[in-house]
Amino acid sequence: MKWRELDGTPCSVARSLAIVGDRWTILILRNAFLRTRRFDDFQAQLGITRHLLASRLAKLVKLGVMSKLTYQERPPRYEYRLTEMGRDWYSVQLALVAWGDRWLAGEAGAPLEFVHQKCGHKFQPLTVCSECREPLDVREITPIIGPGLRVLKRVKR
Amino acid sequence: MKWRELDGTPCSVARSLAIVGDRWTILILRNAFLRTRRFDDFQAQLGITRHLLASRLAKLVKLGVMSKLTYQERPPRYEYRLTEMGRDWYSVQLALVAWGDRWLAGEAGAPLEFVHQKCGHKFQPLTVCSECREPLDVREITPIIGPGLRVLKRVKR
DNA sequence: AGCGTAAGTTCCAAAATAGAACCCTGTCAA
DNA sequence: TTGACAGGGTTCTATTTTGGAACTTACGCT
CATH class of the missing domain: 1.10.10.10 (Winged helix-like DNA-binding domain superfamily/Winged helix DNA-binding domain)
Structure with missing residues (x-):
């Protein structure tokens, strides 16, 4: 490919x-x-x-x-x-930074930290469910066929 | 480089x-x-x-x-x-999927959708502040030098 | 006239990728 | 007991992408 x-x-x-x-x-x-x-x-x-x-x-x-x-x-x-x-790409970048901070920063700690002006605190980005606002875990998520795939299915006879 | x-x-x-x-x-x-x-x-x-x-x-x-x-x-x-x-990479992937769904899916809509088993709803991943739980916007975030950079500064003479 | 700056282009060598074929170890069925 | 098949790779060559460095263009400054 x-x-x-x-x-x-x-x-x-x-x-x-x-x-x-x-x-x-x-x-x-x-x-x-x-x-x-x-x-x-x-x-x-x-x-x-x-x-x-x-x-x-x-x-x-x-x-x-x-x-x-x-x-x-x-x-x-x-x-x-x-x-x-x-x-809007920023959420991907934040996730990438968080992953790097967590797994690759080592002893020294994160090279950059972030302050949320709204609440005034240092924070970590958290990925949560838009409906219940709980943090998401892979094992609690079920992918289902969405409209973008249903269209395709209909089309290819 | x-x-x-x-x-x-x-x-x-x-x-x-x-x-x-x-x-x-x-x-x-x-x-x-x-x-x-x-x-x-x-x-x-x-x-x-x-x-x-x-x-x-x-x-x-x-x-x-x-x-x-x-x-x-x-x-x-x-x-x-x-x-x-x-x-743990999953949060990056979710952010990537959300970005693609939002900007590249077009008329047809998202190819996959996700259900959160905990609450039973279809959801979008949301990136929020770990402290106040509000959604994050680039313009409300200030990066500051973290420990990983402070160490470096001390080291180079 | 000559120098500096921002934003590119051009050119060649070095590295990474695509595509296909080949290899090894073992199972199974004829 | 030979031949086909499966899983998990490795090897080879041709093509694409990068890296590095020099060159270009259009102006403004002194």
């Missing part, structure tokens, strides 16, 4: 990966959340090659995760900002 | 990516959550080349995300299961 075929599969994980399924893209988004906006800043902070950076940014813009805005006309200068779709 | 250097950086996103930063690894985990355990089953379900599958499974085992168990001695047969570290 090639990667182009992935975004057509009826699986939200695969579709998401078709967009953000490489390491550089995820690191670009990480830095975007840390307020990086310009080409050269991304390049210097990440150590990514300019070539790859250009192609990844173009892809993110094409797919609606980031937008490219002119912040100066002459000479033309651009900045890249997260769209709403991009900002 | 090469990928081997990544796991040494003081960032939990980068460290996590050093383990699961390629698309196949994430898809392997996805199928592991769907109860796939054997080499040939992973291979058939994913369409990954046997070579890559072998190397990815070996890496996951080496790093403690999955374990390789003998389920039959003669001839020797193995199965791959998620460890606790692997099971």
Whole structure:
């Protein structure tokens, strides 16, 4: 299977990966959340090659995760900002950070901690059920066929 | 920057990516959550080349995300299961699914839906603050230097 | 005229992946 | 007792992707 075929599969994980399924893209988004906006800043902070950076940014813009805005006309200068779709990626990043903190930080502890301005506390992100607000455990979840798959079934005779 | 250097950086996103930063690894985990355990089953379900599958499974085992168990001695047969570290990846996967469902599912709707056995409802995963249980928004979060970075600072002269 | 800056492109070498074939150990059925 | 099959890999070559470094373009400054 090639990667182009992935975004057509009826699986939200695969579709998401078709967009953000490489390491550089995820690191670009990480830095975007840390307020990086310009080409050269991304390049210097990440150590990514300019070539790859250009192609990844173009892809993110094409797919609606980031937008490219002119912040100066002459000479033309651009900045890249997260769209709403991009900002919504934050929950994935938080989950990724939490996993890394829990399993890979070692003795030293988490490199970054986060404060929730609303309540003023340091916190961990918690993944809970939207209905009962209890934390979720794999073994208590049953996947069922959703509308996106039912359509497919009907179609293929 | 090469990928081997990544796991040494003081960032939990980068460290996590050093383990699961390629698309196949994430898809392997996805199928592991769907109860796939054997080499040939992973291979058939994913369409990954046997070579890559072998190397990815070996890496996951080496790093403690999955374990390789003998389920039959003669001839020797193995199965791959998620460890606790692997099971804990589920919150990342849920976030990824939610993002894909929200932004990439289109008209047809989500391919899979999930029922929380505890409360009996279909749900969406929600990322909330461990302290006040309110849903988190990027703009209400302040990152601060954690112990893992303070150590580094002290060390470098 | 020459230097600096932001945002890319271009080019070649090195690394990773795809696809297919092959290997090993043992079981089973003819 | 030979041949087919199963599970779990390994090996090989061709193709794609990356990495690294230099070059380009369009302007503004001194």
